[in-house]
Amino acid sequence: MSEAALPDEAEHTPVQRETLERLAARREDRPVFPDDLRARLRRDLEGELSGPATAIPDGESLFVNKHALATIHGCEARWRSDATTSDFVPSPAVVQGAVAHKAIELTLNRRSPSTPAELVDTAIERLAGADRWMSDWLRDCDEDDRAEVRGAAVARVTSFTEVWPPLKPVWRPVTEQSLRTELCGGRVVLSGRVDLALGKADGMRAGKVVVDFKTGSTAVHHLDDLRFYALVETLRTGVPPRAVASSYLDSGSLHVEAVTEGMLEAAAARVADGVERMVGVLHGGDEPVLRPSGACRWCRELEGCTVGQAFLDDRDRA
Structure with a gap:
């Protein structure tokens, strides 16, 4: 993306303009x-x-x-x-990221403007009908989980459109x-x-x-x-x-x-x-090194890991 390709400043919000300016570079400045x-x-x-x-x-x-x-x-x-x-079992938190990414892809490639909600609904429909890891989940989930995914994905796509201008x-x-x-x-x-x-x-x-x-x-x-x-x-x-x-x-x-x-x-x-x-x-039979962190809270081995449990207990008491 060249500096000369930057559009008129009036077309964009300050944060959108800043995004473009941070990423632009003249040809002679590129390594x-x-x-x-x-x-x-x-x-x-x-x-x-x-x-x-x-x-x-x-x-x-x-x-x-x-x-x-x-x-x-x-x-x-x-x-x-x-x-x-x-x-691996998909959860609403994991699926919403995939749905949002698909909706952002549609944002960049559609010729006609659409709202974030419309893009997310299309993304959910496309992903549910595809052979992807979350397809069965999207087809079989209950309405509350679907609503959670939809709401989070709409929020993420909205944030994208507020931070990024339309990409030419x-x-x-x-x-x-x-x-x-x-x-x-x-x-x-x-x-x-x-x-x-x-x-x-x-x-x-x-x-x-x-x-x-x-x-x-x-x-x-x-x-x-x-x-x-x-x-x-x-x-x-x-x-x-x-x-x-x-x-x-x-x-x-x-x-x-x-x-x-x-x-x-x-x-x-x-x-x-x-x-x-x-x-x-x-x-190689090496014993894995335990390094506890905040990620222990989501580890499937936490129930049997005294190191992770102690770390989280200390963190909660702090």
Whole structure:
């Protein structure tokens, strides 16, 4: 998205104008990366992972996404539970995020204007009829749960339209873009799904901006999530994004970070460390390290975890 492409200030609210100004950059200000960066990052990563990857059984792959990395670098016991348990049951809180993302996708791609409520209703209808993880839930849930999902999704889409202006086709907006790269002969797979991507590369000159939509307050791992996306995008296409950004819809704030080689190298080191621990816990017989946090409250292992229980008790008494 170029600075020259900014529309007239009168068309937008101050926060919408600020969003555009924070993400715009002149061509001469966009970084040009070396054309061997992708090969170097892949070589370094596969060098670090060559040992751990041999412990992954033949024919299997270790799938690594931003949530798995954040969890393994937090409580390893929680990660092992998530990785080995398949009894995931969608809840209204989880489903509303998926519905809101689908509605935002419709917002960006519809030619005629629609209200957030209309977009959410269409999103629910489309997702209920698709073969997705929440489809059965949406078809079978009771009216109260459906109303809860609808209300939360409408609020989130409304917040998006208040913070973000209509995005023009020339900015190449893409929602829910899948990113994926395979390492060590497919034994390790890095994957993600970007909420919003804007712009494109010009040769080795970076141009894309990757955006994650967030509700609630900031968290340290939000930056790590985006750096992981930047790494996977670089391994996928050879050209890093120009910048990554967290858009906090509740507060209207936008946290933007420029992508550098140092950031990508740090992200690769974090991936290598995380994968090594995943393989050790899952296939190497390593005892998972317990690291209690506020996330213990939603951990399926809490009932039998004295460390997590003690942490929450102390926190509640504080």
